[in-house]
Amino acid sequence: MSSEAIKHGHAVAEVHSHDAHDSHGHDHHHEESFLTKYIFSTDHKMIGKQFLITGIIWAIIGGLFSVLFRLQLGYPEMSFPFLEDLFGKWAAGGRISNDFYYALVTMHGTILVFFVLTAGLSGTFANILIPLQVGARDMASGFLNMLSYWFFFLASVVMFASLFIQTGPASGGWTIYPPLSALGQASEGSKLGMDFWLISMALFIVSSLLGGLNYISTILNLRTKGMSMTRLPLTIWAIFFTAVLGVLSFPVLLSGAVLLLFDRNLGTSFYLSDIVVKGEILPNEGGSAILFQHLFWFLGHPEVYIILLPAMGMVSEILSVNSRKPIFGYLAMVGSLFAICILAFLVWAHHMFVTGLNPFLGAFFVLLTLLIAIPSAIKVFNWLTTIWRGNIRFTPAMLFAIGFVSLFISGGLTGIFLGNSTLDIHLHDTYFVVAHFHIVMGVASFFGMFAGVYHWFPKMYGRYLNNTMAYIHFWVTMAGSYLIFWPMHYSGLAGMPRRYTDWSNWQSFNQFADMNRFISTVAMVVFAVQLLFVFNFFYSIFKGRKVKSQNPWGANTLEWTTPINPGHGNWPGDIPEVHRWAYDYGKDGREFIPQTEPVGEHESKH
Amino acid sequence: MSGYFILAILTLAFVVTFQIAKASEYVSVLKGEEKAFRQNNRINAFLFIVFLVLGLIGAWWCNELFYQKTLLAQPAASDHGEKIDFMLWITFAVTGLVFFITQILLFWFAYKYQYSEKREVFFFPHNNKLELIWTVVPAIFLTVLVGFGLFYWFKITGDAPKDAQVVEITGKQFNWMMRYPGKDNVLGRKNYRLTDASNGNALGVDWEDEASHDDIEATEMHLVVDKPVQLVINAQDVIHDVGLVHFRLKMDAVPGIPTTLWFTPKYTTAQMKEITGNKDFVYEISCDQMCGSGHYSMRGVIVVETQAEYDAWMASKKPQYAVVKEAAQPESKP
Numbered sequence: 040m041s042s043e044a045i046k047h048g049h050a051v052a053e054v055h056s057h058d059a060h061d062s063h064g065h066d067h068h069h070e071e072s073f074l075t076k077y078i079f080s081t082d083h084k085m086i087g088k089q090f091l092i093t094g095i096i097w098a099i100i101g102g103l104f105s106v107l108f109r110l111q112l113g114y115p116e117m118s119f120p121f122l123e124d125l126f127g128k129w130a131a132g133g134r135i136s137n138d139f140y141y142a143l144v145t146m147h148g149t150i151l152v153f154f155v156l157t158a159g160l161s162g163t164f165a166n167i168l169i170p171l172q173v174g175a176r177d178m179a180s181g182f183l184n185m186l187s188y189w190f191f192f193l194a195s196v197v198m199f200a201s202l203f204i205q206t207g208p209a210s211g212g213w214t215i216y217p218p219l220s221a222l223g224q225a226s227e228g229s230k231l232g233m234d235f236w237l238i239s240m241a242l243f244i245v246s247s248l249l250g251g252l253n254y255i256s257t258i259l260n261l262r263t264k265g266m267s268m269t270r271l272p273l274t275i276w277a278i279f280f281t282a283v284l285g286v287l288s289f290p291v292l293l294s295g296a297v298l299l300l301f302d303r304n305l306g307t308s309f310y311l312s313d314i315v316v317k318g319e320i321l322p323n324e325g326g327s328a329i330l331f332q333h334l335f336w337f338l339g340h341p342e343v344y345i346i347l348l349p350a351m352g353m354v355s356e357i358l359s360v361n362s363r364k365p366i367f368g369y370l371a372m373v374g375s376l377f378a379i380c381i382l383a384f385l386v387w388a389h390h391m392f393v394t395g396l397n398p399f400l401g402a403f404f405v406l407l408t409l410l411i412a413i414p415s416a417i418k419v420f421n422w423l424t425t426i427w428r429g430n431i432r433f434t435p436a437m438l439f440a441i442g443f444v445s446l447f448i449s450g451g452l453t454g455i456f457l458g459n460s461t462l463d464i465h466l467h468d469t470y471f472v473v474a475h476f477h478i479v480m481g482v483a484s485f486f487g488m489f490a491g492v493y494h495w496f497p498k499m500y501g502r503y504l505n506n507t508m509a510y511i512h513f514w515v516t517m518a519g520s521y522l523i524f525w526p527m528h529y530s531g532l533a534g535m536p537r538r539y540t541d542w543s544n545w546q547s548f549n550q551f552a553d554m555n556r557f558i559s560t561v562a563m564v565v566f567a568v569q570l571l572f573v574f575n576f577f578y579s580i581f582k583g584r585k586v587k588s589q590n591p592w593g594a595n596t597l598e599w600t601t602p603i604n605p606g607h608g609n610w611p612g613d614i615p616e617v618h619r620w621a622y623d624y625g626k627d628g629r630e631f632i633p634q635t636e637p638v639g640e641h642e643s644k645h
Numbered sequence: 646m647s648g649y650f651i652l653a654i655l656t657l658a659f660v661v662t663f664q665i666a667k668a669s670e671y672v673s674v675l676k677g678e679e680k681a682f683r684q685n686n687r688i689n690a691f692l693f694i695v696f697l698v699l700g701l702i703g704a705w706w707c708n709e710l711f712y713q714k715t716l717l718a719q720p721a722a723s724d725h726g727e728k729i730d731f732m733l734w735i736t737f738a739v740t741g742l743v744f745f746i747t748q749i750l751l752f753w754f755a756y757k758y759q760y761s762e763k764r765e766v767f768f769f770p771h772n773n774k775l776e777l778i779w780t781v782v783p784a785i786f787l788t789v790l791v792g793f794g795l796f797y798w799f800k801i802t803g804d805a806p807k808d809a810q811v812v813e814i815t816g817k818q819f820n821w822m823m824r825y826p827g828k829d830n831v832l833g834r835k836n837y838r839l840t841d842a843s844n845g846n847a848l849g850v851d852w853e854d855e856a857s858h859d860d861i862e863a864t865e866m867h868l869v870v871d872k873p874v875q876l877v878i879n880a881q882d883v884i885h886d887v888g889l890v891h892f893r894l895k896m897d898a899v900p901g902i903p904t905t906l907w908f909t910p911k912y913t914t915a916q917m918k919e920i921t922g923n924k925d926f927v928y929e930i931s932c933d934q935m936c937g938s939g940h941y942s943m944r945g946v947i948v949v950e951t952q953a954e955y956d957a958w959m960a961s962k963k964p965q966y967a968v969v970k971e972a973a974q975p976e977s978k979p
Contacts, residue, residue, distance in 0.1 A: 121648050137938040212935040218900055219883040219937060225818065226937045312901030313837040315849065316882040317818070320838055328884055328899050362758070365770040393886065394897045395904035398802035402795050409787045409794075416783040417776065419747060424775065426754045428767035432682075433689035433759070441693070441755055448747050452740040455787075459794035461801065462736060465729045465893040468886065468933040506673075506685065507666035514692060521700065529711035534890030536933045539941035547890050547929050550714045567655060571662060578663075584670065625766035 071607075079189075081181030082607040086188050087166030088499060091492070093188075093195060094159020095573060101150035106566050108143045108540075111135040113559025115541055115552075129207070138227045140540040141210035145228065146202065148213030149236070151481065153243055154198070156346040158191050160488045161285075164349055165254045165278045167495060171598035172272050174263025174615060176608045179256040183249045190246035194239045201235035209236035212538060214339065217310040217331050221302045224316045234303065237296045244289045244296075251289075254282040263597070265617035269373075270634065272596050272621040273366060276373050277352020280380040281345050288341040288384070295334030302326070329394055336387035343480045344383040348376060350487020351418065351447075354440040356621075357490050358422055360594045361437035362429025363630060365622035368421045375414035382411045392460040393467050401460050408458035415451050419444065430625075434592070435509035436494035442517045443486040449521075450479025453528065468538075471531025474524045482520045489513075492576070497591050501604040502583030508575040512568055519565035526554050595621050595633045683760070690759035697752035716890060719921050722928070722949075723908040726893035728797045735793055739786050801894075805875040805907035812866060813877040814930075815848055816885030816898040819939035821930055824848060825861040827964060832877065833857020840881070845969040849881075858966040861959070866930070866947040868910050869955045875907040885943065888933035891917070895933055910949045917949075 080086060110119060111134070118133030129139035166184065170177055178184045201208040210228025211220040215236065223230040258279045262271075271279075301307040302323075310331045311323035359366040366372060386408045392401050422444050431437065453475040456462045466472060489512075496504050535548045542548040590599035597617070601609050615635045623632040627643055673681030712718060721727045758764070813824040813832055826832045833856045840849035850857045868874050878887055880898035887906065888895045896906040918926045930945030950958070 141938060216884055225883050314882055314900050315837055315840045318842060320840060364766045368771045368776050371776050393895050405794055406791055409791050412787055413780060413783050416779055420779040423750050426758060429758050430760050430764045430766045431758050433686050444751055445748060452744050455740055456736050459790060461729055461732050461794045461797040464895055467895055505666045505670060507669040526707055529715050532715040532717055534716055536888060536931050538935045541941050545929060546925055546927050625768045
């Protein structure tokens with residue numbers, strides 16, 4: 040793309056060329072082998088790409104799973120012989136078996152929540168953007184950063200392997216509540232597949248901790264001269280809070296997972312008590328199944344913000360750059376991120392209103408949960424004000440950023456229903472919940488991720504993605520997301536429970552066959568369009584149009600002061616010094632003023 | 646066969662899209678990128694307005710299609726359900742208002758402030774008054790929602806009336822079992838280690854406890870209209886959930902941790918058949934917590950009836966203790 044390139048690029052290149060040329064002599068260049076450059080790389084940019092591409096592969100698998108179970112939900116009467124060819128006993132007669140259905144649902148959730156939207160999203164953009172935007176040569180520890188990817192890779196291998204074992208992968212839902220997940224007798228998926236799931240998650244948590252600690256220390260310690268915390272772009276603030284959330288909450292999930300492994304394999308009773316399963320009386324007494332839910336959701340809830348915050352940060356940045364206007368209320372944006380980060384730790388039990396939780400305790404969780412709506416509202420209104428009276432360029436990234444805001448509003452508002460315990464009694468575990476979290480956490484975060492990929496692809500690969508495919512990708516995905524998830528609210532309001540493979544035997548829930556067929560059909564179209572994006576991505580890495588200017592979007596942040604294809608170390612000469620915040624767009628009649636430009640004598644104050 | 650056909654069409658569509666995309670890139674170079682950019686920008690800005698309008702029409706149409714199929718179209722069948730429905734409407738009103746205002750502004754701004762060479766952007770980095778407004782106004786609305794919500798929450802989760810009928814419901818993979826306390830209105834003690842389904846003790850009742858001798862077991866739940874009922878909820882193997890959609894209620898069944906739930910049914914099953922216009926209407930208990938491969942089929946039935954009908958049903962039932970004793974009789978004296 041890049042008419043922008045023509046409009047703004049040269050100007051910037053001129054502004055900075057003298058910085059870049061000054062110190063060419065210091066450019067230390069060392070030869071890298073294929074192995075050190077592409078595989079065991081310690082360069083944050085390469086590690087970010089590794090996270091991204093692994094995430095894309097997982098997204099295809101996780102998305103494909105949803106297409107498969109949507110086939111069952113949309114066309115319960117039909118049989119698809121090709122399924123039997125592919126999956127054998129799991130789809131005997133061309134119909135997806137119950138065990139297979141639950142395995143697909145569970146893996147879809149696990150893969151997309153953890154492997155795609157946590158590792159693939161914050162792993163990618165934290166790695167690529169932190170050093171580039173704070174002005175550092177690399178992460179605080181390149182080696183730990185490399186280990187972070189490789190632990191993620193190991194976790195991926197274990198999870199992927201679990202898809203192929205005889206009794207199938209975990210199938211108790213992505214929340215893996217015991218006793219179901221603790222007892223092999225209770226479900227096929229709770230046999231070996233569950234151990235794989237837990238081991239994979241343990242490795243994943245190690246990866247996330249190594250990454251998170253690195254992100255935090257880099258942001259706190261390696262900012263370039265002049266880059267005070269209040270001059271950081273909002274992307275970095277968002278990633279910072281994300282990392283803090285991850286570092287403080289993932290270990291709790293690890294403890295939950297380890298205790299579950301003990302219950303499964305060592306005969307302990309942390310979560311088990313008074314159980315008779317398939318006629319067999321188990322000796323375990325004194326454990327609490329609810330304890331696991333507390334441990335799980337203590338991560339599980341921050342996890343949704345771990346997914347969402349980086350998307351919010353990137354959207355803030357992209358909306359501002361492409362509106363050619365400063366982000367409105369920078370400090371309020373940082374403050375609301377902070378508020379969300381704190382509140383994220385204090386609301387976990389709103390997932391447990393109907394577990395028999397003490398109602399008095401529940402009341403506090405209602406209050407704290409609905410408090411999150413305030414920082415969320417601030418963010419939405421600030422985004423709206425940012426584009427108000429701007430001069431908007433609809434780059435593909437900008438389209439996805441606007442789409443993000445729309446989805447965040449829609450999905451956020453239904454959260455006000457579910458966070459209110461009175462309504463949760465009715466709506467808990469219905470399709471209303473499915474619609475809510477898919478829109479606000481799933482699709483919205485995906486939009487943030489797409490926005491990020493479209494915006495920083497030129498920095499990552501020195502080439503552009505194809506614009507026409509990007510527009511098709513956006514509009515079909517945008518329309519498709521609403522077409523899939525909007526009607527689901529209605530089935531939720533009919534009380535239709537989630538995780539049902541078939542509703543035909545129910546008087547109360549069998550009235551939505553047409554809707555389900557429609558949703559499944561749209562889901563397939565949307566999935567096909569995501570493949571178009573994947574194709575565009577890989578094609579453009581090699582064949583996309585080359586980026587010709589250093590700063591194709593006319594942005595203020597530091598990553599656009601590096602060469603078009605930066606080497607390890609990012610800046611060939613000295614790291615530039617920062618003199619102002621990242622959002623001087625449209626100031627004093629100038630379209631944009633990069634952070635590296637000293638504040639002029641006559642510049643207006645704000 | 647049709648599978649391959651669809652695959653072929655998809656591939657073709659892919660190739661065509663790709664070729665068009667490629668060609669349009671060349672065209673934009675030839676035409677001048679500046680011009681291509683402006684054209685694309687106008688199209689996308691226009692599409693946002695199209696999306697807004699079609700979206701609003703679609704939302705209305707979707708409501709036309711599905712509203713009647715939801716529970717919003719029929720009255721709640723319990724007193725608690727009525728409170729929940731009222732709360733639901735308050736929340737719809739508040740969130741609906743915010744939804745339409747913000748979505749319309751978003752898409753309208755996107756269209757209105759699309760790139761134009763002439764436009765001077767408004768340098769507007771912050772404004773404390775505005776920030777204060779959209780912190781305080783949502784806070785006020787939320788206070789109202791929290792206030793109503795908690796008021797009802799404590800009513801619903803509060804203690805059951807003293808005269809409430811007690812019914813025990815136990816979930817196991819993949820069905821529900823009911824137990825009534827009988828004449829003494831006390832449920833007999835249980836011990837899960839005594840569970841022995843093949844000898845008539847599927848619930849693990851301790852027959853040593855005399856309170857258990859008049860307890861009645863059933864597979865269907867019968868309730869009396871307008872009489873409060875308290876459910877005592879158990880699970881034997883994994884977590885289940887007693888989902889009562891028509892009463893708008895739900896509560897988990899957790900192994901080892903009994904839970905309770907109370908409500909007052911307002912309409913008999915027969916009345917609900919009339920209200921819903923569905924002659925096959927039944928109150929269903931759905932399992933709402935993932936419990937294994939048969940989760941979707943874990944269905945129970947509740948019959949709400951008049952006191953007379955209930956008494957007749959109860960009279961036809963024999964206490965489980967008596968059933969077990971009778972079955973044991975022939976063996977004890979051969």
